[in-house]
Amino acid sequence: MSDTVKYLLDEQHLPKTWYNINADLPEPLAPVLHPGTKQPITPDDLAVIFPRAVIEQEMSTEREIEIPGPVRDVYRQWRPSPLFRARRLEKALDTPARIYYKYEGVSPAGSHKPNTAIAQAFYNKQEGVKRITTETGAGQWGSSLALAGTFFGLEIVVYMVRVSFDHKPYRRAFMETFGAQCIASPSNTTEAGRAILAEHPDSTGSLGIAISEAVELAAQRDDTKYALGSVLNHVLLHQTVTGIEAKEQMAMADDYPDMIIGCTGGGSNFAGLAFPFLEERLRQGREIEFIAVEPSACPTLTKGAFAYDFGDTAHLTPLVKMYTLGSGFVPPGFHAGGLRYHGMAPQISHLSKLGLLNPRSYNQLECFAAGIQFAKAEGILPAPEANHAVRGAIHEAEKCRESGESKAILFNLCGHGHFDMQAYMDYTAGKLKDLTYDESEVAMALAGLPSVG
Amino acid sequence: MSDTVKYLLDEQHLPKTWYNINADLPEPLAPVLHPGTKQPITPDDLAVIFPRAVIEQEMSTEREIEIPGPVRDVYRQWRPSPLFRARRLEKALDTPARIYYKYEGVSPAGSHKPNTAIAQAFYNKQEGVKRITTETGAGQWGSSLALAGTFFGLEIVVYMVRVSFDHKPYRRAFMETFGAQCIASPSNTTEAGRAILAEHPDSTGSLGIAISEAVELAAQRDDTKYALGSVLNHVLLHQTVTGIEAKEQMAMADDYPDMIIGCTGGGSNFAGLAFPFLEERLRQGREIEFIAVEPSACPTLTKGAFAYDFGDTAHLTPLVKMYTLGSGFVPPGFHAGGLRYHGMAPQISHLSKLGLLNPRSYNQLECFAAGIQFAKAEGILPAPEANHAVRGAIHEAEKCRESGESKAILFNLCGHGHFDMQAYMDYTAGKLKDLTYDESEVAMALAGLPSVG
Known part of the structure; x- marks a missing residue:
């Protein structure tokens, strides 16, 4: 048996800084616009819902940003990850490809989300x-913020x-066990929620709607942020x-990725792994391919428009330039x-528009099949989101088998599927x-x- | 915030041998008896259901037994554990106690069970x-053996x-995803199961019954073991x-446990952590207390008899001398x-009889409360079994708070509770x-x- 090899960094290698890709973009991002005035937004505009330190980071073009000591202290519980x-x-797969995954x-x-939840809770x-x-x-995400809330003594309200x-x-029970309040969205606790329910009483909700509700609640009270x-x-x-850890770990393996693969919903797990490698492409010209994998049922990067749009359904958020299917679109209820x-x-949108990323x-169904194939080989059952990255990696490994090329594929296994067993049961039973x-x-x-400018 | 400290060993410290406490027992174990003849059992008797290598280990008095290379190769995926x-x-808890847990x-x-599942699958x-x-x-356990089955290409049948x-x-779905067959016990697939169902059609089952069924099936075919x-x-x-890893990790922490705590069902997670420390008490006279925590609803060590009994309900297994509530007893359905x-x-029974362990x-309900208190502080949600060890550790830490003593408490957090959210929901809703x-x-x-000798 050829066995899984683990590359583990000791705590001395826990990164001391995050990498800010804004420092190295070939062209700057389009400005974020105020939803009312449609003028570039100011830090003061954002201060209603975000703490100052976070706003500063949002706008920063410094390449390296220090990870605060108390955040590193919590990271240390599970980081560096293997x-x-x-x-x-x-x-x-009988492939000559070399497949690596960051877990x-x-x-x-159970996912990458605490990396930012801990930081955001700290700054708040x-x-x-x-x-x-x-x-x-x-x-x-809700679970991760619930966890961060316990660590830093903050009340957490989650619109799910x-x-x-x-x-x-059970995900809900997990959040509640950690003391978070969990509300089904759309709800009647906000104007945004009530408006949706009035029109669609049976709405299954969407992230766009839930964001509207959470932003609305945060804006109501001074001691509350979003x-x-x-x-x-x-x-x-x-x-x-x-990604910073993964670079060191690839060096331990005496290898370098030919391509990096991640699933993309909002883009954070993909960016987390890809950006520190993309830095090397942008600054040193290293050849790496970046494959962003999204669900066919919500194909933002591959079928969306690159335009200014709202981040939420009720149009409470600033306008950002991004690939979008339209903030009025509610994606079907896949797993x-x-x-x-x-x-x-x-x-991610900007880099994709510049041709630096390859969305797919x-x-x-093919993603669940890939996830199960991965689990049977590697012993880890991925979350349905992560299955998209697994599918991408297996697809590339199969191409290597056909071409005989031995490429190094690195993907982000961003979370386990312990809370997703119903989806696996439904898949196995042929119900999906x-x-x-x-x-x-x-x-x-x-x-x-929205029309802009 | 005083933060959790992690002691992580690198792979070079993955143990090369297991520790066999039979080498150091002050008095030898009572012999295992054949269920029919009631004479000491021979390796040949056991060969119907176990592979030779396992039988040899079962009877060995060698202090150190080598961990095979392929087993260490799989262990390496997650071991040494933190x-x-x-x-x-x-x-x-506002306690002067120093609390450590092996996770x-x-x-x-998600638990300690793969430590033996991998080894047993390898030998088979x-x-x-x-x-x-x-x-x-x-x-x-079923999940762990299902996993080991995929790694070594073995068919796995689990009576649950x-x-x-x-x-x-969802636990069942997990096993099935890894390719195991999962059968509710008592079932009509075995004589043992049919006999129980004839008498108790609504039987909720027990480990004793499920063991009978699994042993019966294994004995039927030469290519099948148990x-x-x-x-x-x-x-x-x-x-x-x-425990071998934990000894090194306690040394890293420059500390030594005053007491070791584990939950006990069959005894394996407790023994795993305790025995390597018990070796130091037996051979070097180090003072450590060993606290075995069991559920009040199934109080084998604290209320059972020390006697020869069957391991299963249908009396197919050999007779072993142990603390028992009687193989005819079906414990209530707690979580x-x-x-x-x-x-x-x-x-464990023998050591307890000799006064070397303190069962409790x-x-x-107090165990769930302890588990949630632990989760909120440490961020890890324990399995309901592990909550018993957590309860024991918190109890001891509270005693330290009262007495002002600063004792070092080490317990085994033997598994997470991701598959136990229904139990937590029921607890939180006041249904338990x-x-x-x-x-x-x-x-x-x-x-x-049974009367013996």
Whole structure:
């Protein structure tokens, strides 16, 4: 048996800084606009919902940003996370490819999300905030913020997308066990929620709606701020701890990736692994391919428009330039809830527009099949979101088998699937099918994009 | 914030041998008897259900037994496992105690069980076995053997105790995803199961019944063997990898435990952590207290008889001398399914009889409360079984707070609770109550113990 090889860094190698790709973009990002005035937004505009330190990071162009000591102290519980060479999977695929994965499921919430939850909770606590509101899709983000809340003594309110709230009671129980309040979205606790329910009483919700509700609640009270689990620059920044570690681990393996693969919902786990390597492409000209994998049922990067749009459904957030299917679009209820978002991180969108990323989409059935194939070989059951990255990696490894090339493939296994067993049961029982989005609905949502400038 | 401290060994410190406490027992174990002849059992008798290498280990008195290379290669995926100093919990308890925990939830199955599942699968594979049968309570053991089966290409059949099969469909789905066949026990696939169902059609099952079924199936075919997840000497032996690592990690922390705490169902996670330290008490006279925590609803060590009894309900297994509530006793359906066993490992029983262990029992509600208190402080949600060890550790830490003593407490956090969220939901909703066992049922089961010699 050719066995899985683990590359583990000791604590001395826990990164001391995050990497800010804004320092190295070939062209700067388009400015973020105020939703009312449509003028570039100011730090003061954002201060209603974010702490100052976070706003500063959101706008910073410094290449390296220090990770605060108390954040590193919590990271240390599970970081540096392991990087594995998937030798058993390689053997099962009979491929000459060298497959590596960075495993973020070792965090106490089971995904990469605590990397930013801990940081955001710290900055909020430091500025005297008492309560943080947020949204969650599959529950990975809500769980992570709930956890961060316990560590820093903050109250956490989570708007959980209705379809996940109903299908994943155990994720909800996990958040509640850690003391968070969990509300099904759309809810009648906010104007945004009530407006949706008035029109669609049976709405299954979406990340866009849940964001509206969380932002609305945060704006109501001075001691309350809002935290986003993906999309924004500072969130992607915090995730780069994974890629910085992975660079050292690839060096331990005496190898270098030919391509980096991650799933993309809002973009944060992909960015976290990819950006520190992309730095080497941008600054040193190293040849690496970056493959962003999204669900065919919510194909933001591959089928969306590159335009200014709102981050939420009720249009409370600033306008950002990104690939979007339209903030009015509600993606179908497939099982990778963390990827059900109409937009994409502005940084990822910008890089994709510049041709630096290769987006790609897969259907959910092939992703579940890939996840199970991976689990049987490597012993780790991935989250449905992570299955998209697994599918991409297996696809590339199969291409190597055909061409005879031995490429090094590195992907982000961003979370385990322990809370997703219903999805696996449904898949195994043949109850799942590939979902398609409604093209006319997207066309309508895109037609409704705000006109800017 | 005083933060959790992690003590991590690098791979060079992955133990090369297991520790066999039979080498150091002050008095030898009572012999295992053949269920028919009641004479000491021979290796040939056991060969029907176990591979030779395992039988050899079961009877060995060698102090150190080599861990085979292929087993270490798989261990390496998650071992050495971390040992943490629970500083946040200490602070929450306002105790001068120093609390450490060895965390076995980092394994791909989420518990300590793969330590022996991998070893047993390896030995079976080496001897040409094609199929392994087993029982599982909460599902931790079945999941671990399912995983080991994929790694070594073995078919796995798991008899899952009916109450867990019904309450934990996701554990079942986990096993099935890894290719194992999962059967609710009692079942109509065996004589033992049919006999129980004839008398109790609504039987919730028990580990004792499930063992009968798995042993019966294994005995039917030459290419099929049986694997037990606890109780037997070789299983406890394989678990000592945790205690051997923990000794090194305590040295890294420049500390030494005053007491070691583990939950006991069959006894394997407790033994795994305790025995390598007990060696130092037995051979070097070091003062350490060993606290075995069991559920009040199945108080084998604290209320059972020390006598020869069967390991299973249908009386197919050999007779072992142990603390037992009687193999006819079916424990009530409390939530720590892994602790619902009428007997106790002969080694643990023997050591307890010799006064070297201090057994203790707690009710389930106080254990859940302790688990949630731990989760909020340390960020890790324990399995209900592990909550018993947590309760014991918190209890001891509270005693230190009262007495002002600063003792070092080390406990085994043997698994996470990701598959136990229903139990947490029921607890939080106030639906759980403390269960008591039926004393007259135990008296009857004890009256029915086999007469020996």
